[in-house]
Amino acid sequence: MRPINSRVIVNTPGVPRPLSEQSRKVSTVPVTALAATTTAIHIGGPNVRARAGEANGLPMSGGTRPDSATFDNVDLFDFYIDAITASEGCSYLALE
Numbered sequence: 815m816r817p818i819n820s821r822v823i824v825n826t827p828g829v830p831r832p833l834s835e836q837s838r839k840v841s842t843v844p845v846t847a848l849a850a851t852t853t854a855i856h857i858g859g860p861n862v863r864a865r866a867g868e869a870n871g872l873p874m875s876g877g878t879r880p881d882s883a884t885f886d887n888v889d890l891f892d893f894y895i896d897a898i899t900a901s902e903g904c905s906y907l908a909l910e
Contacts, residue, residue, distance in 0.1 A: 816910045818838070818910060821904070832892075833906060836891060839887075839888070842908065843907070843908035845857060845905075846881070846882040847875055847880040847882070848902065848904060849877060851874075851877075854869075854875055855873075855874050855898075856870065856895065856896050857872045857895050859894060860894050862894050863896050864898045
């Protein structure tokens, strides 16, 4: 297995970003909100939203003990994040 690590930042809240810009199938991927994230990020499909009143997907918080979730046998291109605040996001370490 080969590790793939990346950091994904939401530049514009309400415009979800994929975890990968191209199809990339992985056997496992833990996704963790960045410690510097001050408001919730949400992870889900291309229609994920973090903004109040529209929030859907899996919410994750940053801080000194950031939230994390692990997914198995997925394509990173199918997972998106959105953030309430610009320049916040997540990092991951996937195994191909």
